[in-house]
Amino acid sequence: xxxxxxxYFLFLLPLICLSQETAAFSYCDASTTWNxxxxxxxxxxxxxxxxxxxxxxxxxxxxxxxxxxxxxxAHVTFTQNSNAVITHNVHVQxxxxxxxxxxxxLVQTLATQNTGTVTIKRxxxxxxxxxxxxxxxxxxxxxxxxxxxxxxxxRFYTFNTPNNIYTMVAPAAxxxxxxxxxxxxxxxDHPLTPSIWEGSFEGIPxxxxxxxxxxxxxxxFAYNAVGNPYPSPINIYxxxxxxxDAIDGTIWLWRKTxxxxxxxxxxxxxxxxxxxTIPDTANYxxxxxxxxxxxxxxxxxxxxxxxxxxxxxxxxxxxxxxxxSTANFFxxxxxxxxxxADGIAASRFWxxxxxxxxxxxxxxxxxxxxxxxxxxxLDGESIMxxxxxxxxxxxxxxxxxxxxxxxxxxxxIVLGFxxxxxxxxxxxxDHMDGLFSEGQNIFLRDKLNGTITNLKEGxxxxxxxxxxxxxRFEILYSETLGLPSVQKEQVIIYSxxxxxxxxxxxxxxxxxxxxxxxxxxxxxxxIAAQQFTSALINTTxxxxxxxxxxxxxxxxxxxxxx
Numbered sequence: 001x002x003x004x005x006x007x008y009f010l011f012l013l014p015l016i017c018l019s020q021e022t023a024a025f026s027y028c029d030a031s032t033t034w035n036x037x038x039x040x041x042x043x044x045x046x047x048x049x050x051x052x053x054x055x056x057x058x059x060x061x062x063x064x065x066x067x068x069x070x071x072x073x074a075h076v077t078f079t080q081n082s083n084a085v086i087t088h089n090v091h092v093q094x095x096x097x098x099x100x101x102x103x104x105x106l107v108q109t110l111a112t113q114n115t116g117t118v119t120i121k122r123x124x125x126x127x128x129x130x131x132x133x134x135x136x137x138x139x140x141x142x143x144x145x146x147x148x149x150x151x152x153x154x155r156f157y158t159f160n161t162p163n164n165i166y167t168m169v170a171p172a173a174x175x176x177x178x179x180x181x182x183x184x185x186x187x188x189d190h191p192l193t194p195s196i197w198e199g200s201f202e203g204i205p206x207x208x209x210x211x212x213x214x215x216x217x218x219x220x221f222a223y224n225a226v227g228n229p230y231p232s233p234i235n236i237y238x239x240x241x242x243x244x245d246a247i248d249g250t251i252w253l254w255r256k257t258x259x260x261x262x263x264x265x266x267x268x269x270x271x272x273x274x275x276x277t278i279p280d281t282a283n284y285x286x287x288x289x290x291x292x293x294x295x296x297x298x299x300x301x302x303x304x305x306x307x308x309x310x311x312x313x314x315x316x317x318x319x320x321x322x323x324x325s326t327a328n329f330f331x332x333x334x335x336x337x338x339x340x341a342d343g344i345a346a347s348r349f350w351x352x353x354x355x356x357x358x359x360x361x362x363x364x365x366x367x368x369x370x371x372x373x374x375x376x377x378l379d380g381e382s383i384m385x386x387x388x389x390x391x392x393x394x395x396x397x398x399x400x401x402x403x404x405x406x407x408x409x410x411x412x413i414v415l416g417f418x419x420x421x422x423x424x425x426x427x428x429x430d431h432m433d434g435l436f437s438e439g440q441n442i443f444l445r446d447k448l449n450g451t452i453t454n455l456k457e458g459x460x461x462x463x464x465x466x467x468x469x470x471x472r473f474e475i476l477y478s479e480t481l482g483l484p485s486v487q488k489e490q491v492i493i494y495s496x497x498x499x500x501x502x503x504x505x506x507x508x509x510x511x512x513x514x515x516x517x518x519x520x521x522x523x524x525x526x527i528a529a530q531q532f533t534s535a536l537i538n539t540t541x542x543x544x545x546x547x548x549x550x551x552x553x554x555x556x557x558x559x560x561x562x
Contacts, residue, residue, distance in 0.1 A: 026049045026067070026069075027049060027066050027067045027087070027088040027112070028047055028048055028049050028066035028067070028087075029047075030047055030048045030049070031048055031049035031050070031051055031066075032044055032048045032049075032050060032051070033051040033052075033053060034050070034051070034052045034053065034054060034056050034074075035053055035054055036053070036054030036055065037054075044063065044064060044065040044066075045064045045065070046064050046065070046066060046085075046087055047066060048065060048066055049065065049066045049067045049068075049069065050063075050065035050066075050067070050068050050069070051069045051071060052068070052069065052070050052071060052074040052076050052096070053071045053072055053074055054074055055074060055075045055076070056074070056075075056076045056077075057076075057077050057079065058076075058077070058078045058079070058082045058084070058104075059079050059080045059082060060079075060080040060081055060082055061082050061083075062082070062083050062085065062323065063078070063082060063083065063084045063085070064085050064086075065084070065085075065086050065087070066086075066087045066088060067086060067087065067088040067089055067090070067091070067112075068084070068086055068089075068090040068091070068098070069090075069091045070090070070091065070092040070093055070096035070097070070098050070116070071093055071096060072093065072095060072096060073095045073096060074096045074097075075096065075097045075099075076096070076097065076098050076099070077097075077098075077099045077100075077101065078099070078100045078101065078104040078105075078106075079101040079104055080101070080103070080104070081103040081104060081325030082100075082104040082105075082325070083104065083105045083107060083232075083323040083325060084100075084104075084105070084106050084107065085107045085108075085109070085323055086106065086107070086108050086109070087108070087109045087110055088108070088109075088110055088112040089108065089112040089113060089114045089115070089207070090106070090114050090115075090116070090118065090205065091114070091115045091116055092115070092116030092117060092118060093116060094116075096116075097117075097119065098116070098118045098119070099118070099119040099121070100118070100119065100120050100121065100231060101121050102121045102122050102123040102198070102199075103123075103325050104325065105231060105232035105233065105300065105323055105324075105325060106118070106120070106205055106230075106231040106232055107232045107318075107321045107322070107323045108207045108208075108318055108321070109318060110208075110318070111207060111208030111209055111317075111318060112207070112208075113204075113207065113208065114204050114205045114207060115204065116204070117202055117203060117204065118139065118202070118203070118204070118205050118231070119200060119201070119202050120138045120139055120200070120201045120202075120205065120231045120300065120301075121198065121199065121200045121201075122138075122199045122200075122201065122299075122300055122301035123196045123197070123198055123199065124196055124197040124198075124199060125196070126194035126195060126196060127186060127190070127194060127195070127196075127197060128186070128190075128191070128192055128193065128194055128195075129186050129188075129190045129191060129192050130185060130186060130190075131185070131186050132157075132183050132184065132185050132186075132254070133183070133184055133186075133197075133254070133303075134181045134182070134183050134225065134227070134253075134254040134302075134303030134304065135147070135176075135181060135182055135183075135184055135199065135227070135301055135303050136176070136179065136180065136181040136182075136226070136227020136228050136229065136301060136302060136303040137176030137178070137201050137203070137206075137227075137229075137301070138201055138205060138206055138228070138229065138230055138231035138232075138300050138301060139201045139202065139203030139204055139205050139206060139231065140175075140178060140203050140204045140206060141175060141202075141203035141204060142175060142176045142201050142202060142203045143171070143172070143174070143175050143176075144156050144169070144171035144172075144174045144175065144176065144182060144184070145171035145172045145174075146202075147176070147184075147199065147200070147201065148171075148184050148187055148199070149187075150187030150188050150189055150190075151171075151184055151185050151186065151187050151188065152185065152188060153170070153171055153172065154168055155168075155184070155185035156168065156169050156170075156171040156174075156182060156183075156184055156185075157169060157182065157183040157184070158180070158182055158183070158225065159181075159183070159223065159224065159225035159305070161215035161216075161217065161221060161222065161223060161224055162215070162217050162221055163221075164220070164221055164223060166183050169182065176201075178206055178210060178212070178229050179210055179212035179226055179227060179228075179229040179314065179316060180212065180225065180226060180227060181225045181226060181227035181303025181304065182225075182303070183225070183254070183303075199301060201231075201301070205230075205231045206229045206230055206231070207230065207318060208317070208318060209315070209316070209317050209318075210229050210315070210316040210317070211313045211314070211315055211316075212226055212229075212313060212314040212315075212316070213311075213312075213313055213314075214226075214246065214247070214306075214308035214311065214312055214313065214314055215308065215311070216308040216309070216310050216311045216312075222307050222308040222309070223252075223305055223306070223307050223308075224305065224306055224307070224308055224314075225303060225304075225305055226303070226304060226305070226306055226314055227301075227302060227303035227304060228298045228299065228300060228301070228302045228303075228304075228316075229316055230300070230316070230318075230320075230321055231300055232300060232321045232322065232323065233297040233298060233299045233300060233321070233322045233324045234297065234298050234316065234320040234321055234322065235295045235296070235297060235320050235321075235322050236251065236268060236270070236289065236295055236296035236297060236298060237270055237295035237296065238295065238319060238320045239298070239316070239320050240269070240270055240377050241377075242315055242316075242317070242320070243306075243314055243315060244376060244377060245309065245312075246308065246309060246310075246312045246313065246314055246315070247306045247307055247308055247309060247314065248306070248307040248309060248376060248381065249269055249270070249376040249377030249378070249379075249380075250267060250268070250269055250306070250307065250379075250380040250381055250401075251267070251268040251269070251298070251304050251305070251306060252265040252266070252267060252268075252304060252305035252306075252383060253265060253266045253267075253268060253302075253304050253305075254303065254304070254305075255275075255276050255277060261357050261358055261386065261387040261388075261420075262276055262277060262358070262359055262360075262386050262387070263276040263360070263382075263383060263384075263385050263386035263389065264276070264383070264385055264386075265305065265383050265385070267363075267380040267381075267382065267383075267400040267401055268289060268296060268380070269377060269378055269379065269380040269401050269403075270296075270344060270377050270378055271344065271346060271348070271363065271365045271367065271370075271378045271379075271380070271401055271403045272290060272346070272348055272363050272365060272401065273289055273290055273296070273363075274350070274361050274362065274363045274380065274400040274401050275350075275361050276359070276360075276361070276386070277359055278352075278354075278359050297322055297324050307381075344367055344369050345367060345368065345434075346365045346366060346367040346403075346433075346434060347365065347366045347367075347407055347432075347433065347434025347435040347436055347440075348363060348364065348365035348366070348432065348433050348434060348436070349363075349364055349365075349429060349430075349431070349432035349433075349436045349442055350362070350363050350364075350429075350430035350431055350432070351364070351390065351415075351427060351428070351429060351430065351444075351455065351475075352390075352427070352428045352429075352430045353388060353390045353417065353425050353426065353427055353428075354425065354426050354428065355388070355423060355424065355425045355426065358387060358388045358425070359388075360386060360388050360389050360390040361390065361400070361430065362390045362391060362392055362399070362400060362401070362402070362415065363380075363400065363401045363402070364392065364402050364404065364413055364475065365378075365401070365402070365403050365404065366403075366404045366405070366406060366407040366434070366435075367403060367404075367405075367406070368405065368406050369403070370403035370404055370405050371405055372394075372404065372405060373394065373395060374394055374395045374397060375403050378401075378403035379394065379397070379399050379401060379402055379403050380399060380400050380401035381397055381398065381399055381400065382398050382399060382400040384398060384418065387419075387420035387421065388417075388418065388419055388420060388425070389417070389418040390415060390416075390417055391415070391416045391417075391418075392413055392414065392415055392416070393414050393415075393416050393470060393471070398416060407435060407440075407477075409440075409477045409478055410477075410478075411477060412474055412475065412476060413474060413475035414470075414471050414473075414474055415472075415473040415474065415475060416468065416469060416470040416471065416472070416473075417464070417468075417469045417472055417473060418467075418468045418469075419464050419465070419466050419467060419468075419469075420466060421466050422463075422464060422465045422466045423463070423464070424461060424462070424463050425461070425462060425463075425464065426459050426460065426461050426462075427444055427453070427455065427459055427460040427461075427462070427473075428455070428459045429442060429455040429456060440477060441454055441456055441477065441478075441479075442454070442455045442456055442475060442477065443455070443475065443476040443477065443478070443479055444460050444473060444474070444475060444476075445473065445474045445475075445476055445552060446460070446462060446472065446473060447471070447472055447473065447474065447509050447510070447548045447549075447550070447552055448462075448472055448509070448510050448512070448525060448548055449512070449546070449548065450546075450548060450552075450554035452476070452479055454479070465525075467526075469525060469526060470526070471509065471526075471550065472509075472510075472525065474552065485553050486504065486505060486506050486549055486553040486554075486555050488555050488556075488557060490504065490505045491503070491504045491505075491547060491555050491557060492504075493545060493557055493559050494559075495559065495560070495561045495562045496562070497536075498536045498537055498538060498561060498562075499533055499534050499535065499536060499537070499561075500513070500533070500534040500537060500545070500559070500561055501531070501532070501533045501534075502531065502532050502533075502545070502547060503530065503531045504530050504531075504547065504549070504555075505530070506530065506549045506550065506551055506553065507527075507528055507529065507530055507549060507550040507551070508527045508528075508529060508530065508531075508532055508547060508548075508549060508550070509525065509526070509527060509528070509548045509549055509550045510523065510524060510525040510526070510527060510547075510548045511523065511524055511527070511532065511534070511545060511546065511547050511548070512545075512546045512548075513534070513537065513543050513544070513545050513546075514543065514544040514546070515539060515541055515543060515544075516541055516542055516543075516544075521537065521539060521543070522534060522535070522537050528550065537561050539561055540560075540561070541560075542558055542559070542560050543558070543559060543560070543561060544556060544557075544558055545557050545558070545559060
C-alpha cells in the first residue's frame, strides 16, 4: 500500500468505525444525523433513528425518535420540561453525554435496553436542613454516597419490613437497587430555610419490564419501600391495576419535614389523594398527584411505600410511563374535578382536623365503582403515625380514604379520632367536588354531646381527652333524616354508694354529668354497653346526666346521687 493510500485509509477509519457502531444501534429503515448545523434527513420522528455527532439542546419540546445514538464528543441536553419519546433505546458513546434536566423525561415504548451513561437530574421539594426524602433511582449503577456526598454517612436508610422500621445502610458500599427506595437526609450544608436540593443520577437508564420481589411476614409486617424505576413519571392507575393481586391498593408517599406531630405519609389510591399537611402552594411537592394527570403520577426519582399481600413480585412496565413534565416530585396545578384515576366518576370531599402544629385529613368519596365493604385500590388505610389522626372505619380497618357506592342521602359515615394529647381541636371542610360542590350539605355529628354542624357553613370546635375514639363522630347528609331516638322513660338511672348506674335499651356511647351550675363533674366515652356504672362521684346536689348512644340518640335526665 502506498503512503498516500495509507494516509487516506487512516483518515477514513474513524468514519468507518462510527458508521459501523451507528448501524449496530439502528432499528428503523431511515436515520437522520445532527452535525451541528442541520439534520441530514429532516427532523427526527418515530420512523427515524436520531444520530448526534455535535452538541444539541432540546428546550421545552416533545422529541420523537426510533432510537438515539450519541457519537464522539456530542453533548445532548433535554431541558425546560422537554420529553424524549423513543421507540427503542438510547446509546451514548464514552466521550458523549446525554442529560435530562429536572422536569424533562425519557420515555421508551419498547423494552430495548439502553447502553452508555446518561445523567437524570431531579429536584427535591422545598426542604429544610435535616429533612428526609425517599428516593428511587431511574438508572442502574448509581451509588448512594455519590448521589448525596455531603449527607452524613449514618443518615442513609432502607426500610426493614420484618421490623417495620428504617435501618441505616452503608452508602459508600451500596448502589441503588432497581425499584427500591432509600430514605436520605439532606446534605450537611443544606440551608435551614426551605430550599430545593438538586439531585443527579448517573448510569444506564432503566427501561422495559422490571420485577421487584416483595417481602411479606404477616399482614402487619408487609410494608415495602419501593420506587419509580424509570427516568419518566409512571401512571398511578396503571401501576395499581397491574399489581392489584400483589399489594393492597394503597400508596403511601413520604411527605414530611422534621415534625413528629404529623403523619409522615400522604395516602394515594385510585379515588384520590389524602394530604398529611396543610396545602402549601409554595412547596411544589406537597400537592395532589392527580393535578398533573387525571390518573395520577409518581414522578422520576419518587420513592413510596406499598403493602404486600403475600411473598410475590411487584411489576413495572413501559406502558405505565407518561410524558408529563414537572421539575419536582409534585407541583400545584388545576384539579380534574369530579374524577379519580382513569376518569372514575366520583363525588368527594376532604375534611381536616387541626390545632396548633396539628393536621390530619380524611377523604370520603362516592362512586359506582365502590361497595360498602373494603375496596382494594379505592379505599386507603391510614398509617396512624401522627400525634392526631382522623380516620374512617370499615371492616376493622382505619382509613385515610374511604370509597362508598353511589350516593344516598341516608348514608352515614363513622369517623374515628386519635389524640395524643388532651386539648381543643377543629373540624373544617377542606374542599369538595361533584354533587357536594353542587349544593349537597355535609353535617358532622358529635355523638358525645349530640351537636350537629353543617361543615359547609363553618367549622366545629371540640375538646377531647387524650386517647382513641373509634366512633365519636359521624358524617350525615340530612340534619334530621333518620335520626334515631331513645325514649327518656326507657332509660333507668339509679345510684348507690356515690356511684351512678345507667341501664338503657340501646348501646351507650358516652355519659356526661353536670352539677346544677352547669359545671361538668364527670364524663366517660367509648362505653359500648347497655349498662354502665360510674366511678365515685362526690356530690350531694342534684345532677344532670346527659347520655349519648352509639346510634346517635341523646337522652338527658335529672337525678340525685346517693
